[in-house]
Amino acid sequence: MNIFTRSYYIYRRLLKAVRLFLLAAGPGIIVMVADNDAGGITTYTVTGAKYGMNLLWFLILLGPVAYYVQEMTVRLGAVTKRGHAEAIFSAFGRFWGWFSLLDLVLTDWLTMITEFIGMTAALSIFHVPRLLTVVIVWLVMGGMIFSGRYWTWEKIALLFCAVNLVYIPAAFIVHPSIKDIAFNSFVPHFPPGGFTNELFFLLMANIGTTIAPWMLFFQQSSVVDKGLHEKDIAFGKIDTAIGAVFTVVVAMVLIIVTGRLIFGQPVDDAAVAARHIMPISRTIGTLIAIGLFDAGLLGAICISLASSWAFGEIFGWAHSLNNKVKEAPWFYAYYFFTLILAGTVVLIPGAPLVLITLFVQVIATTLLPAALVFLILLLNDKKTMGEHVNTRWQNTVNIGIVAVIVIISAMYGISTLFPDMFK
């Protein structure tokens, strides 16, 4: 075989691999980008405004953590052809099954409310009334699933993922020092002032926004609905890794932008950050507001689907995005029920939205260990996973991640309930 024939052969193989990857890609990128939801965007802007670029290294560390956790759901979904809720019921019985399902329902619904809070706050910058924002979101999310095709839904979701990258140009506009970025990205250190209670809370919020129980349920069900098989696991892993890179890049960009423009200013959420930035740079303020709306929308899309899939799996309803509304009425009814209920709460005058946001963080973070423990146990079940069971290296990394998260989640939950305990 001469060099030209060999090159052409390699080229054809690569082309085929890329085509196959594009067919299998989607769930990983969507879940990872949706991970930067309205709460995530708020966490990053607050982190940047409070500590500048000092915590970039921490966010880079969270990228592989998110990858290792989510990658397990790809293998579990592709091997068992079951969603996460069904896998837990089947493996651990009814007690833990109901516990996981009700935990998911509660945290998803509360998180959905925070997504609506983010979206209404983002569009309020452009003087769009809350009611109009909520109705627009209902219509967009309703329209996405009416095609009755998973592929159509996925393409629209990927389009929203692309919009989430609007933050990236902002990082170039603020002309950050490359030397500062490199130092803060690769040299782990705490900001001036050292390790304080406030810093601990913010680090936990960053962890909480990077790994969430709904992500496990969403990606596994998505892998099953898409019809990925064991042979597609490698592509699913690449898909997840690319998504993890996007997550980290968006988080870094937000920290760089807010760290450069509003460092030291009191910022409670991303909408406030956008308002502070508007007088300095209207373009960047607008990009942050658009990005915040998109983040909330993407989060709401994925979270409502995660719950609907889980209920469909357990109650035996038809539960695929490939089903028309008529074919899977309960699945879509639940989807709209959570959507309408969460949107309505935001419209109630005087609703305790700040309390809800705080409650979501505590509940989601303290219940996260349960979801991760189930995941590790499932991935170690040789009978179910066969050759895709966790390797020693994967177990070392994943058990290490879970152990650290269990300890700091417990500390976070306790310190939120009793703020003076660790002072």
Next chain:
Amino acid sequence: MLRSIFSNSYAKVREINDKYKTPGIEMSGGVKFALLALRLYLIALIGLSLYKFITLLK
């Protein structure tokens, strides 16, 4: 109509409970330990939350 929905749901929940009565995973020592630790963790956190709630009410 409501009565029918509730009775159907109740029957469905019973059916689910029967279907998943026995855990499918092999209950090795490690799995038992992990589930016990998880129970203790959750009981402790729920206890703390209830304590906080009661003290807030007082």
